[in-house]
Amino acid sequence: MVTPYRVRQLQMREEAILDVAHVLLGKYGYDAMTMDDVAAEVGIAKASLYKHFVSKEKLAARTMVRLFDRTVAQLAALPANKSAFEKLRDMLEWALRERLKGGIPHLPSTSSTLEQSLMTDEPYLASLLSLNAALSLLVDEAKNDNAISAELPTDYVVTAIYARTCDPTLEYMQRGRTYSDDEIVRFMLDGFFVGIVVRS
Amino acid sequence: MVTPYRVRQLQMREEAILDVAHVLLGKYGYDAMTMDDVAAEVGIAKASLYKHFVSKEKLAARTMVRLFDRTVAQLAALPANKSAFEKLRDMLEWALRERLKGGIPHLPSTSSTLEQSLMTDEPYLASLLSLNAALSLLVDEAKNDNAISAELPTDYVVTAIYARTCDPTLEYMQRGRTYSDDEIVRFMLDGFFVGIVVRS
DNA sequence: GTCTATAGTCTGATAGAC
């Protein structure tokens, strides 16, 4: 059976809303983004916006879920012959480049109000958990390969990876216009994986 | 000449206000902290609060300035015989422990509105600049000692140090209650300076 | 359009320094 025209229209509009929310959340953060902004940018009435998302919090949660799902998909798309360590590096690089393009970070670190509401959002938690599981597996695998230090707990490493995607260093460097995106990504990746000390 | 009683009272109250703002900013962040909260916590009328600080933005800026000044003082108090690298490590450790005690981070990463207003606040910029200068010197010195990789630009390293003080990893680990404060600090310091890869 | 939250102001009463 063919999907009715009306339904497809709704789905497309929902995607459009999420696209706009993604950009605006990345640009202004949760608190500074207004629902008026979103509606205006999508080009729909505010009431229509609320037909799709019952609250600002739900809109943000759904945007995050879409990001997590995309991240999991990205992870699954990596060449199978790469090592766990290489996969982790590739994933972080992908996330950083998404950020440089204006995407939202993987942690709601910019708003404690948002964080609170996300913690009670079932779809969000489920999506987060599945990404967590995938990343934890990779980190453990990299530890087994003796690529990542076993002295750091896995949950610390996973959290630190998330945190890199909302590291303000990225924006400061980008704002400074001194370095290219490629350089910034290299600094951040090396800084995270290899540290800043001189290797002996 | 003795400082008049009235003046000393005013100074003490100003300190008390800044103490409260420091705690509340650390706890809730700029946007979620209200001036009513501050006044109530200090135990004064809101009007009196505005006698000291003409706006919420100025109050936050002054709180940040005090933090920077304390940081510079902390830096100056380090034993002179320590290497630049050790000093940087000690400074970051001090900042992380302050954070764990509920202090505010060194970057206004939690609020873009605050960040905007700080960028036009002269005393804030002056104080930030002086801390920047001190840290940049240390990083360059550590590079000369071959302790910090010369491949990473100094401004990247300095920004990354600031960013570590507002790294959400800290709060996530603290909230998890799995690790002691000492462990968390060790993970963060090792993660930052040494990285997460296995040393060969 | 409605309602809430909150920054910032104003007033009349009060307490305490001198």
Next chain:
DNA sequence: GTCTATCAGACTATAGAC
């Protein structure tokens, strides 16, 4: 006793969720 700072809290204005 006078005076000034402070108090409690009402009030305005505005932004923004819904």
